[in-house]
Amino acid sequence: MITLSLIFFQSLFHPFHVSVSDIKYKEDKKAIQISTRIFLDDLELALRAFSGDEKLDILAEESWDFVNENLEKYMLDRMKLWDEKGRAYELNYIGAEIEEDVMWCYIEIEKVKKLKQVKVWNSILHEVWGDQENLVHFRAFDDVQSARLFESEDSVVFEWE
Structure with missing residues (x-):
């Protein structure tokens, strides 16, 4: 019951669920x-589920090594990029x-030698919030392209000539 109350309170704190990737x-x-950029309260919920530690406190200084280790795994699990030939980039x-x-x-x-297209x-956070939006802004060659990604549409292809 406490968890449900916490989630309700957090949804009142910021009623929209969004991350921004530049x-x-x-x-x-x-x-x-x-x-x-990810809201701390949302990220803490995700890392608790991801790590299996329901008591994880993202702000506790003594647990930073554990948080950072799981944050690395989480981010590399939830974000991927591919080149124009479909080869995954090493993040x-x-x-x-x-x-x-x-x-x-x-x-x-x-070692990104050329950039024509990136998927x-x-x-991020789709497993926590059904209405999660992940904004992605890609800057290359004096051009900015943006996309809004959702659970139902979680990828985008950016292209340059």
Whole structure:
């Protein structure tokens, strides 16, 4: 009953469920950099289920190593990118930091020699909230393309000439 009350209270705190991923192609570094912003309360619910630790406290300093280890696994499990030939990019988890009521998660893809098309799959928090929206902004070649991803439509293809 406490969990149900907590979820209800959290839904009142921010009545919409959204994450934002900013993806940037750094042509000079031949790298794709991803910064994802996720509400802490939603992420804590996801990490509790993902890790199996129902008492996980995302803000407890003494549990940060456990949180970060599970956060890395979670992020790499819930986000994937493929090139124009359908080859999966190797995502490197860089780390995370807390800023007010959100967690910033950082991922990088190295050795991206050319960029014509990228498929992005993002299912962050879909297992927690049925109305979860994952906004994705992809910046490359002085162009910004954006998409809203949902549980029923959790991937998008970005293309450049």
